[in-house]
Amino acid sequence: MTCIPQATRQRKAIRDNIANRQVAIAEQLALEEELYNKELEVRDRDRLVMEAFQREMGVSAAEQRTEKYMLKNTLERVNMLDPTGQ
Numbered sequence: 001m002t003c004i005p006q007a008t009r010q011r012k013a014i015r016d017n018i019a020n021r022q023v024a025i026a027e028q029l030a031l032e033e034e035l036y037n038k039e040l041e042v043r044d045r046d047r048l049v050m051e052a053f054q055r056e057m058g059v060s061a062a063e064q065r066t067e068k069y070m071l072k073n074t075l076e077r078v079n080m081l082d083p084t085g086q
Contacts, residue, residue, distance in 0.1 A: 055061060070079045 067079045
């Protein structure tokens, strides 16, 4: 008769162990999800910063600024100077 209570205790210990593992896994998943979301936020912020930089300082922005300057400051209001002076 002592085998039945021992088997019951073992089953209860196994169930408790499984429950504890499930809780630990759920906590780990929550932590990983939080870290992943933070990483995504950093990626999005970096992408936005790079896009803003390219808009303000990229090749096309520099060309637009140069063209605007040339149109404003040349006598004939052209965006290209003739190196021969003609």
